[in-house]
Amino acid sequence: xxxxxxxxxxxxxxxxxxxxxxxxxxxxxxxxxxxxxxxxxxxxxxxxxxxxxxxxxxxxxxxxxxxxxxxxxxxxxxxxxxxxxxxxxxxxxxxxxxxxxxxxxxxxxxxxxxxxxxxxxxxxxxxxxxxxxxxxxxxxxxxxxxxxxxxxxxxxxxxxxxxxxxxxxxxxxxxxxxxxxxxxxxxxxxxxxxxxxxxxxxxxxxx
Amino acid sequence: xxxxxxxxxxxxxxxxxxxxxxxxxxxxxxxxxxxxxxxxxxxxxxxxxxxxxxxxxxxxxxxxxxxxxxxxxxxxxxxxxxxxxxxxxxxxxxxxxxxxxxxxxxxxxxxxxxxxxxxxxxxxxxxxxxxxxxxxxxxxxxxxxxxx
Amino acid sequence: xxxxxxxxxxxxxxxxxxxxxxxxxxxxxxxxxxxxxxxxxxxxxxxxxxxxxxxxxxxxxxxxxxxxxxxxxxxxxxxxxxxxxxxxxxxxxxxxxxxxxxxxxxxxxxxxxxxxxxxxxxxxxxxxxxxxxxxxxxxxxxxxxxxxxxxxxxxxxxxxxxxxxxxxxxxxxxxxxxxxxxxxxxxxxxxxxxxxxxxxxxxxxxxxxxxxxxxxxxxxxxxxxxxxxxxxxxxxxxxxxxxxxxxxxxxxxxxxxxxxxxxxxxxxxxxxxxxxxxxxxxxxxxxxxxxxxxxxxxxxxxxxxxxxxxxxxxxxxxxxxxxxxxxxxxxxxxxxxxxxxxxxxxxxxxxxxxxxxxxxxxxxxxxxxxxxxxxxxxxxxxx
Numbered sequence: 001x002x003x004x005x006x007x008x009x010x011x012x013x014x015x016x017x018x019x020x021x022x023x024x025x026x027x028x029x030x031x032x033x034x035x036x037x038x039x040x041x042x043x044x045x046x047x048x049x050x051x052x053x054x055x056x057x058x059x060x061x062x063x064x065x066x067x068x069x070x071x072x073x074x075x076x077x078x079x080x081x082x083x084x085x086x087x088x089x090x091x092x093x094x095x096x097x098x099x100x101x102x103x104x105x106x107x108x109x110x111x112x113x114x115x116x117x118x119x120x121x122x123x124x125x126x127x128x129x130x131x132x133x134x135x136x137x138x139x140x141x142x143x144x145x146x147x148x149x150x151x152x153x154x155x156x157x158x159x160x161x162x163x164x165x166x167x168x169x170x171x172x173x174x175x176x177x178x179x180x181x182x183x184x185x186x187x188x189x190x191x192x193x194x195x196x197x198x199x200x201x202x203x204x205x206x207x
Numbered sequence: 208x209x210x211x212x213x214x215x216x217x218x219x220x221x222x223x224x225x226x227x228x229x230x231x232x233x234x235x236x237x238x239x240x241x242x243x244x245x246x247x248x249x250x251x252x253x254x255x256x257x258x259x260x261x262x263x264x265x266x267x268x269x270x271x272x273x274x275x276x277x278x279x280x281x282x283x284x285x286x287x288x289x290x291x292x293x294x295x296x297x298x299x300x301x302x303x304x305x306x307x308x309x310x311x312x313x314x315x316x317x318x319x320x321x322x323x324x325x326x327x328x329x330x331x332x333x334x335x336x337x338x339x340x341x342x343x344x345x346x347x348x349x350x351x352x353x354x355x
Numbered sequence: 356x357x358x359x360x361x362x363x364x365x366x367x368x369x370x371x372x373x374x375x376x377x378x379x380x381x382x383x384x385x386x387x388x389x390x391x392x393x394x395x396x397x398x399x400x401x402x403x404x405x406x407x408x409x410x411x412x413x414x415x416x417x418x419x420x421x422x423x424x425x426x427x428x429x430x431x432x433x434x435x436x437x438x439x440x441x442x443x444x445x446x447x448x449x450x451x452x453x454x455x456x457x458x459x460x461x462x463x464x465x466x467x468x469x470x471x472x473x474x475x476x477x478x479x480x481x482x483x484x485x486x487x488x489x490x491x492x493x494x495x496x497x498x499x500x501x502x503x504x505x506x507x508x509x510x511x512x513x514x515x516x517x518x519x520x521x522x523x524x525x526x527x528x529x530x531x532x533x534x535x536x537x538x539x540x541x542x543x544x545x546x547x548x549x550x551x552x553x554x555x556x557x558x559x560x561x562x563x564x565x566x567x568x569x570x571x572x573x574x575x576x577x578x579x580x581x582x583x584x585x586x587x588x589x590x591x592x593x594x595x596x597x598x599x600x601x602x603x604x605x606x607x608x609x610x611x612x613x614x615x616x617x618x619x620x621x622x623x624x625x626x627x628x629x630x631x632x633x634x635x636x637x638x639x640x641x642x643x644x645x646x647x648x649x650x651x652x653x654x655x656x657x658x659x660x661x662x663x664x665x666x667x668x669x670x671x672x673x674x675x676x677x678x679x680x681x682x683x684x685x686x687x688x689x690x691x692x693x694x695x696x697x698x699x700x701x702x703x704x705x706x707x708x709x710x711x712x713x714x715x716x717x718x719x720x721x722x723x724x725x726x727x728x729x730x731x732x733x734x735x736x737x738x
Contacts, residue, residue: 009559216694234500
């Protein structure tokens with residue numbers, strides 16, 4: 001659970017770094033009261049939670065079907081961890097980080113009540129390397145409950161960054177937070193790369 | 208206001224000067240004060256936990272410590288129990304341990320000190336493996352991995 | 356004496372420099388000898404005398420030449436080398452190996468190092484306990500005394516601790532001085548924030564794993580102090596990481612960039628110390644009126660603490676470790692040591708004298724033990 005939480009926490013910051021500019025204006029919403037912001041934030045996080053719950057169930061069942069052999073169960077996820085971790089590290093060091101957030105499309109929706117739900121939807125389904133890593137982890141857990149816990153830890157870690165969103169307008173040094181978040185994502189990538197290598201070596205030795 | 212700032216800055220600097228001068232002569236007493244703070248105790252994951260039971264056979268004593276499952280916000284699912292032998296320890300140790308005090312033996316442990324060989328015979332399903340088995344300054348110590 | 360020192364007016368006459376050195380002379384004499392010099396053991400007496408002369412000569416020259424960094428660096432580098440020597444020597448003598456055993460961990464005999472401090476914070480708050488296999492009080496490098504030393508040094512010096520108190524910093528400081536010109540001249544600004552990312556990651560991971568993860572997996576200085584016995588694939592991986600990071604961040608990159616790259620891009624304690632720069636009384640100030648914007652200071656800063664924008668704005672960033680390199684390089688006395696509250700460009704000599712006394716005294720006394728024991732060891736080797 002520790003690594004899932006850390007992954008969520010680091011990728012949450014990077015997610016906020018790219019999508020924050022779309023989300024800040026909505027959540028800050030000028031004259032909106034605290035109650036409305038709290039409800040919207042709750043709906044946003046609830047949508048993410050539900051999506052992650054569905055994804056963790058699907059990932060685990062896929063894992064059961066695909067990784068029945070104990071050696072394959074180590075080697076394939078090991079390779080996947082390494083690939084996604086490299087993507088995560090690449091994201092953090094690349095100068096051409098894609099500034100376009102899928103949440104931008106939500107701006108075009110007229111029904112304002114649907115906006116937080118749609119934001120939650122695109123945010124949790126924005127298939128980034130971090131989500132691929134947690135899907136791999138969920139797929140390789142012994143039990144479905146363990147898969148739920150892995151996703152829960154990821155959800156909590158990544159959600160912490162969204163909690164102060166309504167106060168975003170008051171944060172002066174957004175660029176600094178963004179930089180730290182991006183670097184933390186790279187570090188999380190390195191952690192999972194080591195995990196992937198450990199799985200792979202363990203799988204080869206056991207095989 | 209400017210003068211107040213200057214005086215405050217210089218006073219703060221002189222206070223720091225005094226602090227550095229008294230730091231080393233007073234280090235022992237400062238350290239003792241710090242060591243008395245409520246959080247200044249080692250986590251059971253490092254100390255091995257409190258001694259729960261002591262078995263004395265002739266001049267050899269076996270301390271069975273409380274199982275340790277300490278985590279950050281809640282207890283972890285996996286932990287360990289630490290066993291310490293001290294006094295006059297035989298070359299081969301063979302003991303049956305009831306770590307949870309339910310009247311039933313949970314595992315047997317065999318240690319050959321000469322060959323540094325340790326074999327665990329789990330009886331309880333919660334007993335997993337030997338984490339550490341090592342000679343110490345006081346005798347021999349073993350940590351056995353447990354799950355809840 | 357070069358022109359810059361004369362312009363800066365920091366240089367003092369021989370007599371005046373001696374007078375300024377006198378308090379340091381007396382205090383270091385008291386600390387090193389306990390007030391009662393004992394020359395019964397010639398090696399020990401000679402080692403104390405050499406260490407005593409070394410620190411006082413260096414301090415004298417800081418006043419006499421008006422230069423700070425080069426004399427600070429001599430003691431700082433000797434401190435780092437001597438601490439590693441002392442630790443390794445002790446370990447080889449006691450354990451016949453540079454690695455600590457499982458028994459040392461079980462018996463909580465691992466020396467505490469200030470780099471553990473960031474990882475202690477969350478567990479100390481939430482579990483009211485320390486997650487380190489060391490001694491709370493008593494014994495070598497116990498947890499309480501190391502916390503007191505770091506706390507006071509950080510309160511007084513801020514990130515100055517990284518150039519005047521850290522017993523590891525001398526390694527990359529030393530390597531950064533080997534080449535005259537850097538091979539790598541530009542590194543992205545983004546990397547400056549890496550210590551904060553490392554701080555977040557190690558603080559959280561240490562709390563969740565209930566172990567000092569930075570020490571277990573990352574610390575490059577394990578390569579020159581002590582590390583876990585290599586008994587498994589995991590411990591091989593750890594040893595590989597320690598050696599790679601030491602080679603990369605402490606040796607190769609400092610040589611190539613002339614910067615302290617480990618301190619700039621990795622150290623999580625440096626991140627905390629940077630934040631404490633906001634409260635310390637001693638700062639580095641920029642007198643905008645005197646500055647000719649030559650940006651020599653930007654080029655020489657070993658910690659990427661200065662940018663042309665900072666100079667134009669008249670303030671140094673929170674990464675400044677008060678090493679004095681920029682102060683020494685400035686030809687117009689625009690950048691200088693200052694005291695919080697005192698406007699830039701005023702009371703420069705007073706501020707410098709006070710800061711040098713405080714910071715050098717801390718380094719001299721803190722390093723004395725390991726320097727003396729290293730000299731003793733070397734003397735025994737020679738004779």
